[in-house]
Amino acid sequence: MNTGLLLYIPYRHLENRVMDAIRAAGFEVTLAQARLLQRINPGGSRLTELAEAAQVTKQTAGFLVDQLEKAGYVQRVPDPRDGRARLIHATDKAREAAPIAEAEIARIEAEWEQHVGKRRMTQLRATLKKLCEITDPYR
Structure with a gap:
């Protein structure tokens, strides 16, 4: 081995x-959702960062974030460094x-x-x- x-x-x-x-x-989280959740930085993460860290496509990461948001585990907020971008934050429920x-x-x-x-x-x-x-x- x-x-x-x-x-x-x-x-x-x-x-x-x-x-x-x-x-x-x-x-109620799937393994794929949990793997993404544990990669969210304390100050929030951009979707592209999460996709790279989880080694999934941006589309897959977006799908998982959509599911997690609906379930109340994450929220999207404006990125203070770039008004066009959004940061994904873990909620209290996730923590x-x-x-x-x-x-x-x-x-x-x-x-x-x-x-x-x-x-x-x-x-x-x-x-x-x-x-x-x-x-x-x-x-």
């Missing part, structure tokens, strides 16, 4: 568990899901640490952070 797949399988497990926890708490996701991630990481041991988990995190130096285009 290649390293990319070895990284992806645990991530997919984590993502599925987080989505299950969010849905169980009453938040209420964050603690649920964070708590589930903490549970999962604790399970992983119990399974592999504290030292290995610490080494894994340090190694992955080091790899982010050369792989994360948004850092």
Whole structure:
């Protein structure tokens, strides 16, 4: 099994568990919507920025933002730097899901640490952070 797949399988497990926890708490969002939501900057994001960060077309991002806006998870506001542009902001409703996701991630990481041991988990995190130096285009 290649390293990319070895990284992806645990991530997919984590993502599925987080989505299950969010849905169980009453938040009706799809995985595609959630992936877009988590990429919204605190000060708002332009649609083109979201599309690029989520690696989807501008049309797909626009469709997802339309759905999220109808459900009350985002709002579009004028960009103060450019009156022609709009910024997408997460609403309080969207931000209420964050603690649920964070708590589930903490549970999962604790399970992983119990399974592999504290030292290995610490080494894994340090190694992955080091790899982010050369792989994360948004850092």
